[in-house]
Amino acid sequence: MSKRRRVQDLSDEAEGSIFDAKSEKFYFNVYSDASVHERMLEDMTRTKAYQDAIFKFSDAIKGKVVADVGAGTGILSMFCIQAGAKKVYAVEASDMAEQARGVIKANGMSEQIDVMQCLVEDCDLPEMVDVIVSEWMGCMLLYESMWVSLLCARDKWLKPNGLMWPSVTELHLAPITNEGLWQEKKEIWDSVNENYGVNMSSMFPFAWTCLCRSVNIIVLSAENVLARGHVIAKFDMATVKISDLEHVKSDFSFASMGRGVLHGFAAWFTAAFDVRQNDSELNSVVLTTSPYNEPTHWEHSVMYIEHPVTVDQDDIISGNIKITTNKKYSRWLDVQLTCRVKDNPEFEQKYTMNDLS
Missing domain, CATH: 2.70.160.11 (Hnrnp arginine n-methyltransferase1)
Structure with a gap:
């Protein structure tokens, strides 16, 4: 089941028209459900690629400030801390943010990772970041349009010559x-x-x-x-x-x-x-x-x-x-x-x- 198919399975739970003001709330409610994240974590090709890149190129992370856009369960944020990042701002708009806080606490990283539950467009970080990491890609790459928030984060927070992952x-x-x-x-x-x-x-x-x-x-x-x-x-x-x-x-x-x-x-x-x-x-x-x-x-x-x-x-x-x-x-x-x-x-x-x- 892809992320998109989980959205399909839950579509009859959305109130009103899919085009009305409630549709965005419904979109983030989908990502509050554990099954979406189970599917993504079971995808070892996906998750291992991020882990391999962060660990292999840890010199680009060590001592740096990172923003994790669409952090979900916080796994990419924790990879960055394991690779030596100084600070990670994990930005997650859905209620999964609360679960991420629990996972991060269980791994002893609460002092190094700040979970911020809000839209990127409404979020103000206390400092600029050296790296932005995000698993933003949808089916056919562009589906779900999460890239809009990613580019907003880049333009608001990334230092000149900062690193975007994926690049x-x-x-x-x-x-x-x-x-x-x-x-x-x-x-x-x-x-x-x-x-x-x-x-x-x-x-x-x-x-x-x-x-x-x-x-x-x-x-x-x-x-x-x-x-x-x-x-x-x-x-x-x-x-x-x-x-x-x-x-x-x-x-x-x-x-x-x-x-x-x-x-x-x-x-x-x-x-x-x-x-x-x-x-x-x-x-x-x-x-x-x-x-x-x-x-x-x-x-x-x-x-x-x-x-x-x-x-x-x-x-x-x-x-x-x-x-x-x-x-x-x-x-x-x-x-x-x-x-x-x-x-x-x-x-x-x-x-x-x-x-x-």
Whole structure:
């Protein structure tokens, strides 16, 4: 279960419209629930990447002041203290802040870590910080828009030449096949005749079309990937602007690695923790959510196309993708994808990425 799926599970607990003033309260209530944090802590790829970076590059932390943005249970704050940080300000807007205080106290770090329960936008730290560490990334990197608070923290609190961790994030895209899901969906409607004596096979095209309206969060493997993934967006977290993240646009062109059926496209991200040593050498720890690696709680963000197309080796799959924050509720995403396969007519599809899809 991804963080996004936990939001879906709790969606019927939100009062009123998802667009009303209570929606933000609901968003932070989700992160007050232990299950979200259990899922994140069980994701060893995620948590170990942060621990490895903080410990491996401890010279960048020792004796420094750190802000942990969206601190959750406080684990990243405690990693920083273990690596020698002088002080950590753990900023957490949800009621999980109270639980974090208990965990930090149990680990004997209450004097070194100040837990501040408030929005970053409303928070004033008593001093500037040398490092900002944050696990802000959502599905398809940008979902949930926590980067808005991260950039606010950077602009308010980070010293000149201070360190942002992760330092660089990249969003990747690749064409994919998923014959297993295609057959599974088809069999659901074919089986109605066998089970109940009513033919509903004509429902399958409509059911597939419904699937194609939203970004689907699932786990893929390397076998699903039809062509080498491309980086469609790269962000330097020390300099990126909100406008850069609100509107992401990229062209793409893939050459199929073999024969298969193009069912859609998948997006995933990487996050690099960079430090420069000896004033020149760049060293990094990289967190990847690629389908070529172990699955993470972010899984993969899949956009299916209404009319799958058979491709042969070296066939060109080209087009462009636009990812924008939803105009009504900025934690959601809207995706527009335009594609051409070989010399076939170009087609366009639009997707939503929200808590109800």
